[in-house]
Amino acid sequence: MDLEIRHLRVVCAIAEAGSLTRAAAALRMTQPGLSAQLRRIENLLGGALFDRRRAGSAPTALGELVLARAHAILPGVDQLLADTERAARSAVAPTRLRVGSVGTPFLGHLLLAVRELLPGTEVTARGQHASGPLLDDLGAGRLEVAVLGAHPGQEPPAPDGVLLHPLVTEPLFALLPAEHPLADAAEVALDRLAEEDWAAPRMDGDRTREHWSSVCARTGRALRIPYEAEGRQLVEIVRAGLAVSLCQATFIEVPGVAVRPLAGNPLWYRHLLAWHRDGPLARHGAAVLRRVRAAHLDARPGSPAHERWRRQHPEEPPPPA
Structure with missing residues (x-):
């Protein structure tokens, strides 16, 4: 033996x-x-x-x-x-491709790009609030590709073999009740917004709330956050007139809320695409990135506040990493 x-x-x-x-x-x-x-x-x-x-x-x-x-x-x-x-x-065409995503506008674009590039592949998707669990799943082979998000300079460390590819870096905007006095302005000063009660995500691994608080602290104000919420619940608290918050620039306004740029663009958010270097999407990665970016640009008019901001800031550089 x-x-x-x-x-x-x-x-x-x-x-x-x-x-x-x-x-x-x-x-x-x-x-x-x-x-x-x-x-x-x-x-x-x-x-x-x-x-x-x-x-x-x-x-x-x-x-x-x-x-x-x-x-x-x-x-x-x-x-x-x-x-x-x-x-x-x-080395072979995948028969199944599992997609993960945080709450960004890119998931639909990614799913369409994958279906176009890999016809016949069974594609499934699931969401997560934070990027960390998605990166763990990519490293362990439980996902093939994921849409991630992070504030510049706070990108989570990637497991061995997982590659991060920046998609777009965009400013964060103010999310206001439609009847709020600040909603009448073309843009909102962060120090004025910081005077209000806020709805914000809970403290967790994606560091969103930490980033919001640290940037607002530069105005000399500490955020009052009586409401911890995410997604639809956060929007409903703002719609009820109870608080203000922040949202991605591509957030599509719904009745009862108003989206306005922040003066001076003090807060930014970076969208990323990630896959394993040895995974089935690696050889299609460049094509996927091109398609997702192009689809995002085509869909931008769906967010009027974002489209107005982009026309006014055509050469606005994103913050350094």
Whole structure:
């Protein structure tokens, strides 16, 4: 019998469990079957790897040596298997492509681009409030592509092998009750907006609220945030006249709210597209980026406030990363 990777996994499982009985349960084997396999491994390696005691199994000196080598070898083997699996998947046309997205206007454009470039592929999508979980899913192979968002300079770190591609960087606008006095202005000063009660997302991993508060603090004011909400709930609180908030420049006004640019463009938001470098979308990435950006530009007139702002700031540079 030659030593195999599975044998090293068995030795590690016994050491981790601390007994043959618990290790057998974890490996879904019978205890006698695991004992017989351990004896064969020990015969192959030339000595006992564990001292069997009533309280459990403890590694011998030889066992410690084998465990040290196994712990050095197995992570590299696991990474090799993951990399080759992704490479094999990317070499053929995918039959399924899973898309994730935060709350941005790009998801629909991305789904259409994928369907156009990969006809016949089953495409599914799911949303997340923050970018971090989507990046974890990309790194673990649970998603093939994701639309992310972050404030410039606060982009989350990407797992190994996941590539981030900027799509568009745009300002954040004020979201106001339609009857609010500030809604009559062409643009809103941030220090004036900071005097109001706010509705804002809860403190979490995407750092949105942290960024809003830190920028508003430069006006000398701390935000009053009696309402923690996101998405539709946040819009309804603003519509009811209870608070003000911020929104993406592409937010489409609905009855009861008004969207106005912030004077001086103090807050920005960056949209990104991410996929794994060995994933099935990697070879189509440049084409996907072109299509999504073009579709976004074509759809911009759907947001009047954004379109007016863009006409007034045709050369406005985005903030540095």
